[in-house]
Amino acid sequence: MNLSIFFEPLPEDPFGYPENPKSVGSYLAPFVHSFPDWRSAEVVLIGLPEYRGSTNTTDVTYQGPNRIRQELYRLMKGTGAWLLMDLGNLLPGIHLEDTYLRLKEVIETLVDAGKFPILLGGSHDLTYGQFLGYEHLGKTVNLVMVDSQLDMVDDERATPEQSHLHRILLHEPTYLFGFSNLGHQTYLTESSTLAALEKLHFELFRVGQVRQQMQEMEPVIRQADLMSFDVSAIRHQDAPGQQYANPFGLTGEEACQLCWYAGQNNQLSSLGFYGYRPEFDHRSLTATTLATMVWYSIEGYYQRLPSLDFQSNQFLKFSVGFHDNPNKMAFYKNRHTEKWWMEIEDLSGQRPPFVVPCSYQDYLTAADGEVPHRWILMQARF
Structure with missing residues (x-):
């Protein structure tokens, strides 16, 4: 598939040429003038400047993915080969549903080719498009979300960002085997929602449980085929660039630890970061936090071990x-x-x-x- 038709090039001025030859920006091929040959990459960055599924979008600048890139490109490259490419920003569809379908096709193509896409969103409902990219595999998958609340509002007045999890669970054909949510806050989530998910034998971990049992989160993440991280799960002090300020949540360091676990997971084939609103991020603190989380994901990816053989001496x-x-x-x-x-x-x-x-x-x-x-x-x- 010719993926270039789905993307728009990145602006040259905000990024320019990397000042340090050992920075991340010096080790990746961005889509600025010509679309890169993504087939020779291992990790692929994709921007998703789509916010129609959210609320209060009047002041949205649609520069969220680019702000994260600015901070990511400045970081120093980690270990490993880092065969990294930035495909630019996905062109939104005429309607929001069209964007979901475009994202589905892109994820299908990249996952089939063995690439590891990292998505820089965009509102959290884009997780639905990410999930659709696994429908063609003909097997069940495991989804892990990190979110301060469970987006399962069953109301026709709800925005897609408030109800996309409900849509994922009801999707036909059914191919979701396991679902886990890390970092929800009980006072932001209806008890009936928690009860319904527990009846489905899904795993739900409050933010306090994640903090107190961080090592126990590693095997949960190690089961994931795809993972979605909403910036609302991070406390306002470390990530003010979100629509609703929340003084409680994960610290930036804890969020990076979860991303490190995600990167190391051989089974994980896509990772999305959602909910960043740059209009509230005046000093780019949230962009820096998210860029560091992406960095740990990539670094973890290059610490992956060969395929597992439980009968070996390993x-x-x-x-x-x-x-x-x-x-x-x-x-x-x-x-x-x-x-x-x-x-x-x-x-x-x-x-x-x-x-x-x-x-x-x-x-x-x-x-x-x-x-x-x-x-x-x-x-x-x-």
Whole structure:
């Protein structure tokens, strides 16, 4: 597919030539004059200057992606080859639905080619277009969101940004296997919404749980095929460039830690950053925070390990017995990274056992004779 027809070039003046030859801007090919050959890239940046799904868009400057780029290009390159390209900004469709479909086609093409697109949004409802890009795969996928509230308003008066999660969950054909939300704040979310998602056996972590159990978030993110990060999950002190100021939320450092986990996830094939409103970001603090989060995502990507072979010497296997079965549950530990996986046996017998990410705490729980909650969730989703 000729992706160039979907994009507009970047303005040259705001970026110019990188002052430092070791900066990120010196190691990427941006779409300024000619569309880059994205097939030779590994990580691809895409700007999404689309805000029609949001509220109060009168003062929107549509320069959000470019402001993030300005700060990202100035950062120093990390380790690894960094085969990075910036395809410019996606041209919005005539209608908002057209933008979703354009984003769908772009994600389809890039994911099929084995590229890792990083999306710089735009309102959070663009996650729906990102999600549509996985419909053609013919398999179920796992979605992880980081958001201060769950966008499941079931009201025809609601904006797409307020209801896009509801639309994702009801999408036909159904190909969403797992959903997890990190960082929601209970006083911003209806209790009925939380109850409905818990009945679907999805994982929901309050901002306090994320902060207190940061290492436990790593296996949650390690299951994701796509991830969506709303800037509203970050407290106002670190990210004032959002529509509704919130004094509580993740710190910038915690947000970067989650992005580091995301980048390292071999299974993750797209990552979106949404909700940035530059008209509220007078000193570019939010743009700097988001640029650093993108940097950690890319750096994590270049720390990914080769495909997993649980029968190799790279892994240690631990078997935990329950009652009359000495090998009821199996765990695997990577000798180098010390990350854990858990083998799940389908009790219905309809599929062979499969291995999912877990934590050391899951192993300790099983060793104490209790079934880990993660194992129960996986069984319930079948």
